[in-house]
Amino acid sequence: MNVPVSFRVSALFCVLFCPRMAKLQAVFSLRHMLVMSLALNVGLIMRMFPDSDETLANDAVEAGVNSKRETHVVQKSTTLSGVNSTSADRPGRRERVINLDHGDPTMYEGYWRQMGEKTTITIPGWQSLSYISDMTNVCWFLVPEFAEEVVRLHQVVGNAVTEDRHIVVGTGSSQLILxxxxxxSSPDAAEPISVVSAAPYYSSYPSMVDYQKSRLYKWAGDAESFNKDGPYIELVTSPNNPDGLLRRSVVNRSQGLLIHDLAYYWPQYTPITSPSDHDLSLFTVSKSTGHAGMRIGWALVKDRKVAEKMTRFIELNTIGVSKDSQLRAAKVLKAVSDGCQQGESSFFKHSYKLMAGRWKLLRATVEYGGLFSLPQFCPSFCTFFGQETEPQPAFLWLRCEGEIEDCEGFLRKHKIISRGGKHFGGSPKLTRISMLDTQETFLDFIERLSNIQQIK
Amino acid sequence: MNVPVSFRVSALFCVLFCPRMAKLQAVFSLRHMLVMSLALNVGLIMRMFPDSDETLANDAVEAGVNSKRETHVVQKSTTLSGVNSTSADRPGRRERVINLDHGDPTMYEGYWRQMGEKTTITIPGWQSLSYISDMTNVCWFLVPEFAEEVVRLHQVVGNAVTEDRHIVVGTGSSQLILxxxxxxSSPDAAEPISVVSAAPYYSSYPSMVDYQKSRLYKWAGDAESFNKDGPYIELVTSPNNPDGLLRRSVVNRSQGLLIHDLAYYWPQYTPITSPSDHDLSLFTVSKSTGHAGMRIGWALVKDRKVAEKMTRFIELNTIGVSKDSQLRAAKVLKAVSDGCQQGESSFFKHSYKLMAGRWKLLRATVEYGGLFSLPQFCPSFCTFFGQETEPQPAFLWLRCEGEIEDCEGFLRKHKIISRGGKHFGGSPKLTRISMLDTQETFLDFIERLSNIQQIK
Structure with missing residues (x-):
């Protein structure tokens, strides 16, 4: 089921899908709703982590979630003036190009710096010379320590079933999609198998599928309008890139083969409602822990033959996957699992707060202005946090309201680089903006958005 | 020019291509030649590095190059008995399967262990989060430190021109070939461009080119028999895998595009006669320093547009290349360059000696028996070592003599796994055997070969 998006300039809670809120909207004015929702939200977030330690409190200040800072930020936002005093001190910030085209997860750097030596890895020069990691495994280049930590993390987070699954490691999840x-696909098929995904879909899918001009498979566009008989592959991204919504397959025919791209199915982005349990699921450290430079992804694969063919692909493509990065990823995943099991200051809690702070600031900035609108989400019970949480996607899927037909172009005039809706098989009135950049860039972006609305 | 191979069971020097030796052959008997050549060779190698330090002397013992050990080995070899006392002590060694199918460069582990902390790398958890390395570079995911060390190493070794070249980093050179x-290739071409390579060619080329069933390019077999008009791509591997010979393009038509795979153009494998100077050359740490587990290769590319398209390919394929491995490779390459510039115990000198020891032992074992024959090579002046050296390839391209038509199958019966000639577009009378495995495996292999000849 592909849930449609509401972009109405309304309160924080999704009016369309939370019926109890729909009545409220009729009673209160826009401004009332705004003030109330902001207040509610501050309280909600502060209550959620009542016993934050000092480190987390510092993070909260940084993210704009701390109550004092929060008041300050909201006041600033509602007056549409500058947001951040540090930001205001930097020369040239008003003219700088703010590039949020890529989902570069540099936001996480601060956390990993705070962790200090915990995830530092030392690799001696004589290590990992061989191509081979474990010839007894279907995926012979999979480093056993990494595989162990993948299984453990999924168990700790509860976001995927790992029993009776083969793990295939890839150079990022991109390689695993291919x-x-x-x-x-079948080399003996009369024609290439159709590959579809429901729009708006990840903008790289069409190029990734077609750049080799393969006779094995071909891009066939939006899954919603796909009506060809015979076998097909559907890419199901959940939460979805760019819009953050949960997804299921939409074609739903007997000959469908599904690839579940679950890069964003982690607690900082969306409530973990149950362990995913699919034939073929993909994950990546780029978005789970923020280590995009490692280029490490993994697939959980039910069918041994599929895992073998995937392994064969990677063998022919790159003869395996960097052992250095697998070892490093193992250390990072271990630290994340340890943190989750040992105490309060877990990576996901910290990241959830960061994302919550950003989304709240964003909503406070955008929803008052009326020039833009944001997707609305319903909260769900998150089994990882043990309470209700709200989706706070890695990307903002922003809609320009009124007469602005080309949202990407409009922002570009204001030196904000985003990725326009048409790249995702969607409307140019929408554009995708990364929420994962550095704090400095994010605050500059918020200030720029604020200024744009002031100008208008 | 593709130099044909002589497989005659003769002395160490190539009779066919060194005319001064041809006369000698007529004068001396086979046994005379063998004894003389072995004696000559021991002297030659010992003279080549008269001032070896203690570490290198230890290596030499390990490799069977030390004069005392050498005498012992030659005696043992000429009596076709066992080779190594340490090896003889290991239980089950006579029954073990000796797998030399892959060119897994574990031989180098000893050297890197001896180097201790010099190439140890420490990567903190907060490093390399971003996908991006240098947006000003054509190859935006290329780590600048790695690029610097690539240029420096080529200058130190003198094996490639780097001026006016773009460096594109890849997940091994396999990814760079693709x-x-x-x-x-051109997406607008009426038909896929033909990809050829002179047989015997690297066994993975046909699968690598065709596994995606691309409409951009297709495998068209042996370059020697390629006679189709129009554009084509020729893969020129020099020194060649599997036979170690130097190669030039063989098709030599106006519309040919060349990819030079120079993975083995390093001083331990072949004399460096001049810096390679091609439009598109490929190198890899897997074979230069032995770090196959890093999965790091690089291309030197003349044409900016070609470098841009290669970068685009890697972007769509894996969104860049592991930064961890690039950083680690930078450190290893730096240590190699430093070693070359600072003193006697350079990596290449050490590796040359190891390879020399192995090849000598191999020749002493094989050439006496008459069951197998080896390729013969001419020495050339190596600008890196400043003296004449002989090729000593990373693979043994072994020919079974007499009635044995399937050399791979014959060895398999004796529990030696190799890769048969037909995989390389060659004769099944030949088979490829890795010369880069651990010392233990190599010595077991030598002993097994020796025993096979005894049985016959």
Whole structure:
């Protein structure tokens, strides 16, 4: 089921899908709703983590979630003036190009710096010379320590079933998508198998599928309008990139083969409602822990033959995957699992707060202005946090309201680089903006948005 | 020019291509030649590095190059008995499967262990989060430190021109071969461009080119018999895998695009006669320093547009290349360059000695028996070592003599796993055997070969 998006300039809670809120909207004015929702939200977030330690409190200040800072930020936002005094001191910030085109997860750097030596890895020069990691494994280049930590993390977070699954490691999940297409297609088929995904879909899918001009598979566009008989592959991204919504397959025919891209199914982005349990799921450290430079992704694969074919693809493509990065990823995943099991200051809690702070600031900035609108989400019970949380996606899927037809172009005039809706098979009235950049860039972005609305 | 191979069971020097030796052959008997050549060779190698330090002397013992050990080995070899007392002590060694199918460069582990902390790298958890390395570079994911060390190493070794070249980093050179095929082919062409290579060619080329069933390019077999008009891509591997010979393009037509795979153009494998100077050359740490587990290769590319298209390929394929491994490779390459510039115990000198020891032992074992024959090579002046050296390839391209038509199958019966000639577009009378495995495996292999000849 592909849930449609509401972009109405309304309160924080999703009016369309939370019926109890729909009545309220009729009673209160826009401004009332805004003030009330902001207040509610501050309280909600502060209550959620009542016993934050000092480190987390510092993070909160940084993210604009601390109550004192919060008041300050909200006041500033509601007057549409500057947001951040540090930001205001930097020369040239008003003229700088703010590039939020890529989902570069530099936001997480602060946390990993705070962790100090915990995830530092030392690799001696004589280590990892061989191509081979474990010839007894279907995926012979999979480093066992990494595989162990993948299983453990999924168990700790509760976001994926790992029993009776083969793990295939990839150079990022991009390589695994291609490996999965190769594994699910047949070299003897009369024609290439159709590959579809419901719009708005990840903007790289069409190029990734078609750049090699393969006779094994071909891009066939929006899954919603796909009506061809015969076998097909559907890419199901959940939460979805760019809009953050949860997804299920939409074609739903007997000959469908599904690839679940679950890069964002982590507690900082969305409530973990149950362990995912699919034939073929993909994950990546780029978005789970923020280590995009490692280029490490993994697939959980039910069918041994599919795992073997994926392994064969990677063998022919890159003869395996960097052992250095697998070892480093193992250390990072271990630290994340340890943190979750040992105490309060877990990576996901910290990241959830960061994202919550950003989304709140964003809503406070945008929803008052009327020039833009944001997607609305319903909270759900998160089994990881043990309470209700709200989706706070890694990307903002922003809609320009009124007469602005090209939202990407409009922002570009104001030196904000985003990725326009048409790249995602969607409307140019929408554009995708990364929420994962550095704090400095994010605050500059908020200030720029604020200024744009002031100008208008 | 593709130099043909002589497989005659003769002395160590190539009779066919060194005319001064041809006369000698007529004068001396086979046994005379063998004894003389072995004696000559021991002297030659010992003279080549008269001032070896203690560490290198230890290596030499390990490799069977030390004069005392050498005498022992030659005696043992000539009596076709066992080779190594340490090896003889290991239980089950006679029954073990000796797998030399892959060119896994574990031989180098000893050297890197001896180097201790010099190439140890420490990566803190907060490092390399971003996908991006240098947006001003054509290859935006190329880590600048790695690029610097690549240029420096080529200058130190003198094996490649780096001026006016773009460096594109890849997940091993395999990815770069695919990136180059993508970059050199045209999406608008009426039919896929033909990809050829002179047989015997690297056994993975046909699968690598065809596994995606691309409409951009297709494998067209042995370059020697390629006679189709129009554009084509020729893969020129020099020194060649599997036979170690130097190669030039063989098709030599106006519409040819060349990819030079120079993975083995390093001083331990072949004399460096001049800096390579091609449009598109590929190198890899897997074979230069032995760090195959890093999965790091690089291309030197003349044409900016080709470098851009290769970068685009890697972007769509894996969104860049592991930064951890690039950083680690930078450190290893730096240590190699430092060692070359600072003193006697350079990596290449050490590796040359190891390879020399192995090849000598191999020749002493094989050439006496008459069951197998080896390729013969001419020495050339190596600008890096400043003296004449002989090729000593990373693979043994072994020929079974007499009635044995399937050399791979024959060895398999004796529990030696190799890769048969037909995989390389060659004769099944030949088979490829890695010369880069651990010392233990190599010595077991030598002993097994020796025993096989005894049985016969």
């Amino acid at each position: 490996a999965a297409l190769y594994a699910l | 990136a180059a095929l993508y970059a050199l």
